[in-house]
Amino acid sequence: MSHPAEVFGPRDRTSSPVVRHKRRTGFGLQAVISQTGRHSTETGVGLQAEIERLPRRAWKPALYLVELLSILVAMKSTSMPHVGLFIPCYIDQIYPRVGQATLELLERNGCETSYPLDQKCCGQPMANTGCTEIAEPFAKHFLNVFEPFDYVVCPSGSCVAMVRQHYHDLVHDDPRYAAIRGKTYELCEFLHDVLGIREMPGKFPYRVGLHQSCHGLRELRLGKSSELVGPAENKAATLLQSLEGVSLTELKRPDECCGFGGTFAVAEEAVSCMMGRDRIQDHLDAGTEVLTAGDMSCLMHLWGLIARDRRPIRVMHVAEILAGYQPE
Numbered sequence: 001m002s003h004p005a006e007v008f009g010p011r012d013r014t015s016s017p018v019v020r021h022k023r024r025t026g027f028g029l030q031a032v033i034s035q036t037g038r039h040s041t042e043t044g045v046g047l048q049a050e051i052e053r054l055p056r057r058a059w060k061p062a063l064y065l066v067e068l069l070s071i072l073v074a075m076k077s078t079s080m081p082h083v084g085l086f087i088p089c090y091i092d093q094i095y096p097r098v099g100q101a102t103l104e105l106l107e108r109n110g111c112e113t114s115y116p117l118d119q120k121c122c123g124q125p126m127a128n129t130g131c132t133e134i135a136e137p138f139a140k141h142f143l144n145v146f147e148p149f150d151y152v153v154c155p156s157g158s159c160v161a162m163v164r165q166h167y168h169d170l171v172h173d174d175p176r177y178a179a180i181r182g183k184t185y186e187l188c189e190f191l192h193d194v195l196g197i198r199e200m201p202g203k204f205p206y207r208v209g210l211h212q213s214c215h216g217l218r219e220l221r222l223g224k225s226s227e228l229v230g231p232a233e234n235k236a237a238t239l240l241q242s243l244e245g246v247s248l249t250e251l252k253r254p255d256e257c258c259g260f261g262g263t264f265a266v267a268e269e270a271v272s273c274m275m276g277r278d279r280i281q282d283h284l285d286a287g288t289e290v291l292t293a294g295d296m297s298c299l300m301h302l303w304g305l306i307a308r309d310r311r312p313i314r315v316m317h318v319a320e321i322l323a324g325y326q327p328e
Contacts, residue, residue, distance in 0.1 A: 080110045080111055080112060081111055081112070081150040081151050081194075082111075082112045082113075082114065082149055082150045082151075083106055083111045083112065083113045083114070083149060083150065083151045083152070083153050083190075084114055084115075084116060084145070084146045084148075084149035084151070084152045084153070085099075085102065085103060085106065085113050085114065085115045085116075085153060085154075086119060086122075086142075086146065086152050086153065086154040086159065086184075087099045087102075087115070087119070087154070087155070088122070088154065088155070088156045088158075088159045088296065088297070089121050090296055090297060090300060091155065091156070091296050094296075094300070095296050095300075095317070097320060097325070098155055098296055098317040098319055098320060099155070101155075101317070101319040101320045101322070101323035101325060102153070102155045102187055102319045102323075103115070104323045105187070105191070105319060105322055105323050106153060108323075109191065109195055109197065110195075111151075111195075113153075114149070116145045116146070118145055119142075119145050119146075120138055120141055120142075120145075121138055122138060122139070122142060122159045122162045122163060123135035123136075123137075123138030123139050123142075123162065123170065124158065124159060124162040124166075124262070125262055125263065126138070127162065127166060127169075127170065128262050128263065129262075129263050132169065132170065135170055136170045136171075138170075139163075139167050139170035139171050140170070140171055140174070142163065142167075142180075143171060143174060143176050143177065143180055146180060146184075147176055147179075147180060149183070150183065151183045151184075151185060151190065151194065152180065152183060152184040152185070153184075153185050153186075153187055153190045154184070154185070154186060154187065155186075155187045155294065155296070155317065155318075155319045156186065156294070156295050156296065156297070157186045157213050157215045157216025157217075157219075157220050157222060157294050157295050158213065158214075158215035158216070158295050158297060160184055160185065160186045160189075160215075160216075160220060161215040161216070161219040161220055162215075163180070163181065163184045164181050164184055164219075164220070165219050167181065186216060186220055186222060186294060187294065187318075187319055188222065188235045188236040188239055188294055188318060189220065189222055189235055191235075191239060191322075192235040192238060192239065193235070197239065198238060198239075198242065199242040200239050200240075200242050200243055200322050202243050202244065202322075202324045203243060203244040203245050204240075204243045204244070204245055204246045204290075204321055204326075205244075205245030205246070206245075206246065206247070206289045206290045206327065207247045207248075207249050207286075207287050207288055207289045207290070208240060208246055208247065208248055208249065208288065208289070208290050208291075208292055208321070209248075209249045209251065209283040209286060209288030209290070209291045209292070209313075210234070210236060210237055210240065210248060210254075210292055210293065210318075211258060211279065211283075211291060211292070211293035211298055211299070211302070212234070212254060212255045212293070213258075213293050213294055213295035213297075213298045214257050215295070216294050216295065217255055222234065222235050222236065222294065223235065223236070223237070223255070225255055226253075226254060226255050236292075236294055236318050239318075239322055240292070240318065240321065240322070243321070243322075249283065249286035249287055249288045250286055251282050251283065251286050252282055252285070252286075253278075253279075253282055256275075256278070256279060256282075257275060257279075258275060258276050258279050258298045258301055258302055259271065259272040259273065259274070259275025259276040259278075259279070259301065260272065260276070260297055260298050260300070260301035260302075262297070265301060272301070273305060276301055276302055276305045277305055277309070279302060280302060280305055280306060280309075280311060280313065283313060284311065284312075284313065288313055289312075289313065289314065289327075290313070290314050290315070290316055290321070290327055291306075291313050291314070291315050291316075292315070292316050292317065292318045292321055293317070293318065294317075294318050296317050299315050299316075299317060302315065303315040314327040314328070
């Protein structure tokens with residue numbers, strides 16, 4: 001095969017097919033690779049056949065690009081993890097766009113991602129109310145479904161905390177649990193700790209208030225609790241701050257509970273709503289335009305109060321912001 005210089009002429013990075021693709025779509029070679037593999041898998045027709053439909057004069061550059069992509073696809077298949085996408089019940093049933101954004105983020109960053117159709121609830125609502133016998137089958141089913149994957153990623157700190165911190169009481173001495181516990185991650189935690197991402201592409205020109213959900217903060221340590229001494233590190237904040245135009249608001253009580261607490265919001269409705277309104281007022285005082293968090297359950301609670309009280313704050317899951325979505 002001819003050398004690239006013979007095919008494309010003098011090397012011009014601004015006119016390559018990949019750069020033109022990036023300008024047109026906003027994504028670079030990673031997206032081209034992903035689409036190449038998906039096209040071949042879903043249709044059974046490789047790009048070689050597609051190229052034969054082109055005018056003969058276009059064959060050389062197209063064939064060179066395909067050969068390059070085939071090498072990169074092979075590298076991707078051997079070096080990038082196979083992720084099992086675990087979607088919480090309320091995201092599946094009420095906020096599916098958060099699940100879509102999570103999938104886009106994982107695939108955009110090179111992960112082969114699968115959504116097992118037979119996944120069920122993690123069992124947290126039952127376990128939190130003391131119904132451990134009912135929760136046990138859900139925990140065991142989780143192990144059955146997600147054991148084959150390299151990693152399990154979920155856009156919810158509370159569901160991940162349930163698996164990592166509380167399944168030992170439900171699956172007991174199941175030998176698979178230690179491995180699954182060690183490879184189950186919250187979304188921002190996975191992007192930050194496993195993939196090593198510190199900067200995200202995109203713009204989000206808004207004042208963003210980050211709500212730190214209790215499970216993610218206290219059980220997964222996705223950020224620093226205010227009572228601890230040390231640098232104020234937060235994995236979601238690191239990723240959000242890398243977006244062009246974003247400004248994170250400073251709260252008076254940055255790690256205070258929103259008051260949701262699952263069935264607590266039903267059993268103690270008055271206290272739950274008072275706690276939620278306190279959090280919203282903190283964000284209003286700080287000038288928050290968009291309220292975000294890693295847990296849609298907390299946001300669901302706050303969103304309901306914001307809508308009922310007609311407060312001028314929009315609500316988005318952190319996955320939606322990082323995936324490039326804009327407030328509606």
